[in-house]
Amino acid sequence: MTQSSPNSRVKSLHHLFSRQALARQKFKLKETIKYLNDPDVVFLGGGLPMSNYFPWKKIIGYSPSAPFREGIDNQPTDDSEATIAELVKYQTQGGCNTDIPLSTSLQYGSAQGQAALISFLKEHTELIHNIPNNDWDITLTTGNTQAWDATLRTFCDPGDSVLVEEYTFAASIEAVKPLEVNCFPVSIDDHGIVPEKLDELLNNWDASKKKPKLLYTIPTGQNPTGSTLSAERREAIYKIACKHDFIIVEDEPYYFLQMGNYQPKPERTEYSESPVEDRTHEKLLQSLVPSFIHFDTEGRVIRLDSLSKVLAPGVRIGWIVAQKKVIEKYVYLNEVSIQSPSGFSQSMVHSLLTRWGQTGYLEWLIELGHQYTIKRDFTMDVLTEVLPKSVASVVAPTAGMFFSIVLDGSKHPDFKTKFESDPLKVEEALFEASVKEGLLLVPGSWFQSPNFKARDDTFFFRGTYAAVPLDKLKIGLTRFGDAVKKFYDLYK
Amino acid sequence: MTQSSPNSRVKSLHHLFSRQALARQKFKLKETIKYLNDPDVVFLGGGLPMSNYFPWKKIIGYSPSAPFREGIDNQPTDDSEATIAELVKYQTQGGCNTDIPLSTSLQYGSAQGQAALISFLKEHTELIHNIPNNDWDITLTTGNTQAWDATLRTFCDPGDSVLVEEYTFAASIEAVKPLEVNCFPVSIDDHGIVPEKLDELLNNWDASKKKPKLLYTIPTGQNPTGSTLSAERREAIYKIACKHDFIIVEDEPYYFLQMGNYQPKPERTEYSESPVEDRTHEKLLQSLVPSFIHFDTEGRVIRLDSLSKVLAPGVRIGWIVAQKKVIEKYVYLNEVSIQSPSGFSQSMVHSLLTRWGQTGYLEWLIELGHQYTIKRDFTMDVLTEVLPKSVASVVAPTAGMFFSIVLDGSKHPDFKTKFESDPLKVEEALFEASVKEGLLLVPGSWFQSPNFKARDDTFFFRGTYAAVPLDKLKIGLTRFGDAVKKFYDLYK
Numbered sequence A, B: 001m002t003q004s005s006p007n008s009r010v011k012s013l014h015h016l017f018s019r020q021a022l023a024r025q026k027f028k029l030k031e032t033i034k035y036l037n038d039p040d041v042v043f044l045g046g047g048l049p050m051s052n053y054f055p056w057k058k059i060i061g062y063s064p065s066a067p068f069r070e071g072i073d074n075q076p077t078d079d080s081e082a083t084i085a086e087l088v089k090y091q092t093q094g095g096c097n098t099d100i101p102l103s104t105s106l107q108y109g110s111a112q113g114q115a116a117l118i119s120f121l122k123e124h125t126e127l128i129h130n131i132p133n134n135d136w137d138i139t140l141t142t143g144n145t146q147a148w149d150a151t152l153r154t155f156c157d158p159g160d161s162v163l164v165e166e167y168t169f170a171a172s173i174e175a176v177k178p179l180e181v182n183c184f185p186v187s188i189d190d191h192g193i194v195p196e197k198l199d200e201l202l203n204n205w206d207a208s209k210k211k212p213k214l215l216y217t218i219p220t221g222q223n224p225t226g227s228t229l230s231a232e233r234r235e236a237i238y239k240i241a242c243k244h245d246f247i248i249v250e251d252e253p254y255y256f257l258q259m260g261n262y263q264p265k266p267e268r269t270e271y272s273e274s275p276v277e278d279r280t281h282e283k284l285l286q287s288l289v290p291s292f293i294h295f296d297t298e299g300r301v302i303r304l305d306s307l308s309k310v311l312a313p314g315v316r317i318g319w320i321v322a323q324k325k326v327i328e329k330y331v332y333l334n335e336v337s338i339q340s341p342s343g344f345s346q347s348m349v350h351s352l353l354t355r356w357g358q359t360g361y362l363e364w365l366i367e368l369g370h371q372y373t374i375k376r377d378f379t380m381d382v383l384t385e386v387l388p389k390s391v392a393s394v395v396a397p398t399a400g401m402f403f404s405i406v407l408d409g410s411k412h413p414d415f416k417t418k419f420e421s422d423p424l425k426v427e428e429a430l431f432e433a434s435v436k437e438g439l440l441l442v443p444g445s446w447f448q449s450p451n452f453k454a455r456d457d458t459f460f461f462r463g464t465y466a467a468v469p470l471d472k473l474k475i476g477l478t479r480f481g482d483a484v485k486k487f488y489d490l491y492k
Helices: A019-023 A028-035 A115-129 A144-155 A170-179 A195-203 A231-244 A281-287 A324-335 A343-386 A423-437 A470-487 B019-023 B028-035 B115-129 B144-155 B170-179 B195-203 B231-244 B281-287 B324-335 B343-386 B423-437 B470-487
Strands: A058-063 A083-088 A136-141 A161-165 A182-186 A214-217 A247-251 A301-306 A318-323 A392-394 A402-408 A458-464 B058-063 B083-088 B136-141 B161-165 B182-186 B214-217 B247-251 B301-306 B318-323 B392-394 B402-408 B458-464
Touching (some): A019 A144, A115 A136, A115 A301, A136 A144, A144 A170, A144 A301, A161 A170, A214 A231, A281 A343, A343 A470, A423 A470, B019 B144, B058 B343, B083 B343, B115 B136, B115 B318, B115 B343, B144 B214, B144 B301, B144 B324, B161 B170, B170 B182, B182 B195, B281 B343, B318 B324, B343 B402, B343 B470
Parallel strands (some): A161 A214, A214 A247, A247 A301, B161 B182, B247 B301
Antiparallel strands (some): A058 A083, A301 A318, A402 A458, B058 B083, B301 B318, B392 B402, B402 B458
């Protein structure tokens, strides 16, 4: 039933839509909107309050200025150095201000998002991803959590199947389960999904279960493991998606937190808090691992993008990149659920990004990546020192906020007795011991996919270097090292 | 299976939850949050970006100042008269600033909403509604459209039934249909739902269909009809809900746009744009028709409240009032969907409302109601003049943004011939004729509930006086009068 769309190689995904998505359509009332700005028609059709009653006359935001030579956390103390966005209610007649006026952003608007913000994000998407079909579009969301929920509603009926990494973001699993959609785990190693294992799983798919419609993956700086899929693996996985006719949903909040390989301390210069002078836009663009959508000739990738990790979570703006017919279904769902992200958020984000420009925004992302590199390097340095190698190991992440410390349950003296040879019992006991020591990492088992069984006696903890400054990181990681040594009785 | 909760008369609604709501629960990862601010624990548990990377140092909002003696649409031209909310990233040590700092509002936060904003809205709810049980709570939403979608997901499985007014907000119906939930219409007259008819419907419920779990109603300034339920009807309907064990979902965006009865022109003083001096808070509170939740001894009302019509739609903040066990389910859904409304919105709304105070906010609402009264009165005056009484009639609304003009299809000279005795064909033809005349009202049939059949040869158009100023209103309504006269061939 796969039909060819006007865009040569892009496939229709119609046969993969859920019943509710198939039932969603443009509704009549929305069609009258075309008359809203028709000068010949008095529009008494919609319950739009007049903007002269909106109780915000103007809003001014103060932000750091590109190119962030002082670093992104040294924010301007003096307003004269700030990027100032003064948002007024009404566009000045004949002015060259391109901001979204508050009378527009605080009014009901398109469920796809404000056109000016969409336009900036499309340009950014083109700059970064070089999508090999021209049938794509974007819609705003209120963040990737909402976007994933909307994706499930758009494609999955109860009884349907989705593929997830063996360990994945707990909230994403919690979104799936109540919908009576079945999660099946895909094998991962230190570098993410193993393409051969994925192909094998699908070649030998149990015919009593529905074939998966979606593969949900966090390909860059995976949550919780910290792994990042290489370009080669992404391409191989994309081919498997085409072969087995499923959609790849790439949840990519950490995409710009890419930091290259970790060089142990003696081989690199000391981390420094000063900005990176040697990274140009070209180097940034070259250094980024290509996204799944970069390989998307058939239009079967849905990219979930977010500002939560690069600007701020409370912005509650994300966006979906996908083929047009898919975006249309998301917009119909927006119309009867979230409507659109907050107008304050759209105005603030748009005014900041357009003042920075595409170039300034890249500078921001470069410097942000640099900050995370410093934190990653520092974390690995400390962990190398404090972790007992006989029982614990860590793979340095190349992107994102997370690292995972793998521990061998069988090396615990009481493994076979007190813990009944169950690594998860060791994990739980170590979790409690480490919290007592004053350090919280999250047990890896909390991120397990349904239908997954661990293959060996190891378990892991997810940690992050994102949330605290370096000094606190050092205290925390040292405490964890101590907790492990005590727990494994290595001080004897 | 209805159990009594600790709050004597409040009933459990557990048996009415959908399968997905029953499956939703607190998830483990969220439990670690209790350690986030524990000074003894270094929290490396969550992927929270550090707030020093948030690119907003401060935001300043300029708003009108209570008590709005110059009216609410005469907003301050001079900043010195404005209510200025300066939101900074970090709370000043020892300061008495009660704003939500940007480091908090732009960070991940509670899925219920920022505590300070919740607190203001709870106090407001207490002030207005006097709820007769103490088992209620509130959660933020991103507006009533999203709240209704969340309500359907919390209570309805495919095949379930909900009751709706015969004519109701089209988007609300569009939210229901794709979920394979069945809508059944409840009889309404000029004053909203007729309690006796509702009771009759339920007493004679077709046993082959599931009994309704929800009654969805817009009780005040109903969309599209403009009707408002009296206190007596609300109480009677509440008793029917208790008898037949369903939940009342009151969608109340227009609650504060209450304006009393329309007095035709000779009997009242000319409408004036000056502020109302004779309305006090006590008078406001007395003048408001009691909400359903005011009668809610059993905890079976879910109130959907919104700032869209009283502040601005783009704020995308609403809230739900319901019993605690129900609110808990909405919060679990928020955690895996919207997370929470925008932090910009929460900060801006909270800072404005707390500067105005509960009292100032009431002043705003009084003046807003006054503005809508002027527009309602003006609209009715014009319609009395321009509508041909032989074929058209209008009932003056006592609340909200909408009015409905009822027309008699059978009075059209071509009713039995060209229009085949079908009033909806007359409606469609008049819609087209009026758009040509340069005026857009929305055909009433666009708001019909599924399973509803009109009882007679009338049809109606929904209009609003909200969206345009008085001069434009006059032009539009006059054009409609002309269109009707031409269409019915009354100029002959």
